[in-house]
Amino acid sequence: MSPGSTRMAHGHPFDPTHGYRLDDLLKVEAPEEVGDFADFWLARRAEALVCDPRARLRDTGEVNQGWRVLDLSYISTGGTRIQGWALVPESGQVVRGLIVGHGYGGRSEPEFELPVEDAVIFFPCARGLGRSWHPSISDQPHWHVLHEIENRSRYVLGGCVDDLWLAVSAMLALFPQVVGRIGYMGISFGGGVGTMAVAWEDRLQRAHYNVPTFGNQPLRMKLATIGSAASVQQHVKRRPETMEVLRYFDAAVAARHVKVPVHAACAVFDPAVAPAGQFSIFNALPGDKQLFVLEAGHHPHPRQTEEDARLRRELHNFFAAL
Template sequence: MPLNFDLSPEQLRSYQGTNPRPADFDGYWEKALAELDATEPQVETRPAEFSAPFARCEDLEFTGVGGVRVHARLARPLADADGSAVLFFHGYNGRSTPWTELLPYVARGQTVAAMDLRGQGWGATGTDWTVSTQLLRGLDEGADQLHMRHAYLDTVRLARTVMDLPGVDPDRVAVTGGSQGGGLSLACAALEPRIALAAVIFPFLSDYQRAWEMALGEAPYQEITTWFRKRDPLHRRREEIFTRLGYIDIQHLAPRVRARVDWTVALEDVVCPPSTQFAAYNKLTGTKSLREYPDFGHEDLPGIEDTLYTVLHTL
């Protein structure tokens, strides 16, 4: 690992994380899921402007907690569907996966959906759009108002919506994404136990305190430093803040994951440092596999798209 900025390979494989886990973590998420259950989904679909001769392409919308309408692209085979489905989640402040990247999956018979995260993608309404600071939105309003809490619940609603579609086997649904999309995929698999497979690339949203203490000066974890500089320059609330962020820390959700997990890590990643990822990976208790890119950072990884295309057909 030429940059030598993180733990050694041996230390990574035993690292158990730094960010505190709130004492009522499990109860917090049971309450959150109950709120989602009490929210009428109001699912709607309409034909998309995009079309393909072998696919039914639609804009899907549903209602998430707080009454927010969330958008996703939905594409289904016109014939020869194999019953499986793949959910795509995008990177931080990005947007849903383009139709042309979804079509290869549809062509082999899979149903696919790609969600626009509330406040980030173009399709979510009823919430303020911002260029950054999504990670810390709601932090001062209390744990139940964390923006990422709501986003995690949106992934669950998308999964349940797709699982209910005709021709989809609810036990053959996969989730995938890189960076924020990887974190959302793991959160979805943790909160919807029927997810069968999670294929993730250098996931964000893990071990916040470790990322902050490393002081690498990189977005998106740099938002935490900015928050302290602006809101708590003497760090009087440090323990409180990191404990609150612990509710949305995927390392603490990892033990709930029942899906098979295919994980890709880049060992020179200063955006989502390897140790923050291993904090979650090491807590997975089910079937898992790890793919390492020793000389790469948070960037395009050679061959990864083809690899995931193969992995996501093993449902």
């Protein structure tokens, strides 16, 4: 089966391609940008960069596949403590850095199959999720995505973007030698908030997004899904004025402002993150970009192991330039 085929077995009550073929997906444009979009995000980043991350690492004593495992902790905006993991090589020098964002299921451990060597790798958990549990933020995706959604300054997705900017600050504080050689990679939720973060972040040099969400919010509110967008769709039906806030949290609009090379893996079939939203992010990227077309996202398929191996090879080559 070639990418773009609609003949994927599934048990969903809707077509996870939404009728789009690959040629159609490559034509999906980002929505119109609200007039003060850039001003909003640049002001937010300026506030985040004032924060002292007070970054800390604790050696767990664990070594896995040549990586030493460390506990990571730093302070993000609003005094929010962000926790996660860091990996450093068991032997050899740290000469580059990589920050890895997670999906909306959170993260319970670091990954060890990585496309970089001689690197420090941060796995921060976004506020309210995983190790960054917060008493006022639900860790359930369908509630987390609605937290403070009526206020663009307090909406949780903005805070999650802050957490990534502060991850860069924390990495540079602890490993100043990686300046100018830091990459980002994120999947699903991490791909969407990562796009919003990278758009304004001049301390990152490369980025990879895998099945990124939060792209093309107007279209995202119309397409059937089993993902976090379903709860947002229900909320917008009750409170249609919420769309005015969501216009500021559109990863496809943010993608227009990305200035670094990007590698994106976008799926033509995805029940959780509508493919049209994913491709609208990729299509909006204005500069150096590479596309890896996935047969499916958030859904197993017979060729997934081979597909994952090809993607890892591409990412190894992509991040070799760090």
